[in-house]
Amino acid sequence: MAVIIDLSIFPLDKGGSGLSAFVSRALNIIKESGLKHRLCPMGTSIEGEWDEVMGVVDACYRELEKDSDRLYMTIKVDARKGRRDGMDQKLHSVESKLA
Amino acid sequence: MAVIIDLSIFPLDKGGSGLSAFVSRALNIIKESGLKHRLCPMGTSIEGEWDEVMGVVDACYRELEKDSDRLYMTIKVDARKGRRDGMDQKLHSVESKLA
Amino acid sequence: MAVIIDLSIFPLDKGGSGLSAFVSRALNIIKESGLKHRLCPMGTSIEGEWDEVMGVVDACYRELEKDSDRLYMTIKVDARKGRRDGMDQKLHSVESKLA
Amino acid sequence: MAVIIDLSIFPLDKGGSGLSAFVSRALNIIKESGLKHRLCPMGTSIEGEWDEVMGVVDACYRELEKDSDRLYMTIKVDARKGRRDGMDQKLHSVESKLA
Numbered sequence: 001m002a003v004i005i006d007l008s009i010f011p012l013d014k015g016g017s018g019l020s021a022f023v024s025r026a027l028n029i030i031k032e033s034g035l036k037h038r039l040c041p042m043g044t045s046i047e048g049e050w051d052e053v054m055g056v057v058d059a060c061y062r063e064l065e066k067d068s069d070r071l072y073m074t075i076k077v078d079a080r081k082g083r084r085d086g087m088d089q090k091l092h093s094v095e096s097k098l099a
Numbered sequence: 100m101a102v103i104i105d106l107s108i109f110p111l112d113k114g115g116s117g118l119s120a121f122v123s124r125a126l127n128i129i130k131e132s133g134l135k136h137r138l139c140p141m142g143t144s145i146e147g148e149w150d151e152v153m154g155v156v157d158a159c160y161r162e163l164e165k166d167s168d169r170l171y172m173t174i175k176v177d178a179r180k181g182r183r184d185g186m187d188q189k190l191h192s193v194e195s196k197l198a
Numbered sequence: 199m200a201v202i203i204d205l206s207i208f209p210l211d212k213g214g215s216g217l218s219a220f221v222s223r224a225l226n227i228i229k230e231s232g233l234k235h236r237l238c239p240m241g242t243s244i245e246g247e248w249d250e251v252m253g254v255v256d257a258c259y260r261e262l263e264k265d266s267d268r269l270y271m272t273i274k275v276d277a278r279k280g281r282r283d284g285m286d287q288k289l290h291s292v293e294s295k296l297a
Numbered sequence: 298m299a300v301i302i303d304l305s306i307f308p309l310d311k312g313g314s315g316l317s318a319f320v321s322r323a324l325n326i327i328k329e330s331g332l333k334h335r336l337c338p339m340g341t342s343i344e345g346e347w348d349e350v351m352g353v354v355d356a357c358y359r360e361l362e363k364d365s366d367r368l369y370m371t372i373k374v375d376a377r378k379g380r381r382d383g384m385d386q387k388l389h390s391v392e393s394k395l396a
């Protein structure tokens with residue numbers, strides 16, 4: 001199935017500011033994967049096959065655990081058979097129905 | 100505190116396709132609120148004061164419960180004292196640190 | 199509709215240990231509400247009418263924002279028409295179908 | 298790091314009732330893994346090493362994608378260095394601080 005996820009990952013042991021440095025390390029990994037993605041204010045959307053996407057999640061986790069004693073992560077997954085260009089498609093589909 | 104949330108809301112009793120019609124009804128309400136927001140592939144980010152943002156969540160729920168027997172919703176909240184233009188700021192802060 | 203939520207709330211500016219003190223302040227508020235609830239390892243389930251449950255979420259937020267500069271919260275909502283004793287019912291329904 | 302996750306997984310194309318049959322198929326897989334777990338009203342907590350826990354998530358996904366055209370999943374992860382018996386520890390730590 002084609003999968004779109006929303007991924008948030010950040011350390012809990014670094015205080016409440018400066019978290020963007022950790023998010024950018026994860027985003028570098030997402031970019032290097034070549035998977036379609038979109039940085040959003042509360043997480044990053046990533047699109048691909050299940051194995052590909054979860055491989056990127058794994059790589060992000062391993063990068064941030066290097067220098068963190070506690071990590072928090074949330075993942076939302078929307079998996080759909082036969083969907084192509086799902087991120088663009090979802091946005092277009094909602095916007096086309098707006099009042 | 101200034102709040103940014105990520106909101107996903109959809110019915111569970113309408114099948115796995117055609118959900119964008121419900122999402123667009125929620126997005127109409129978000130737009131009418133006048134709050135800063137951003138439609139993302141896996142949810143919509145909304146920025147404002149806690150009361151304002153949760154008022155919009157409440158309005159979205161009430162709109163979709165009208166004709167749904169079962170609703171699912173996820174909300175992520177990032178609340179931070181003294182933050183202004185948080186959505187733009189967060190994106191800029193991450194992007195400026197990319198390799 | 200009858201609503202069951204899963205609520206997680208914790209400060210991001212207090213470091214990665216000692217968070218249980220903040221969670222217990224939220225749980226005290228949940229207990230005082232009289233709503234049915236269940237403390238779980240990754241969040242607390244709360245059951246009631248939408249207004250009741252979201253009123254408790256609001257009270258938890260206000261309690262923790264008193265002495266936090268940054269808060270993180272996740273909420274999952276399962277709303278279903280006509281459901282009674284949903285938390286017990288859901289657990290029983292899953293367990294009765296186990297292999 | 299020792300990891301505790303909260304996992305929710307269900308199909309979106311099967312209507313709003315009868316979802317417990319799908320949840321129980323996932324729970325069977327979790328049980329067979331031998332990992333410490335706890336069924337909760339809004340998700341199932343699973344404890345172990347990152348690889349172990351994500352292996353179980355993968356197995357649950359593969360089981361439910363067999364006969365679903367659309368799946369939704371949410372995962373919350375709390376990873377902490379050196380933690381043992383994290384699920385019991387977290388619950389005990391919160392309860393011991395209640396008013």
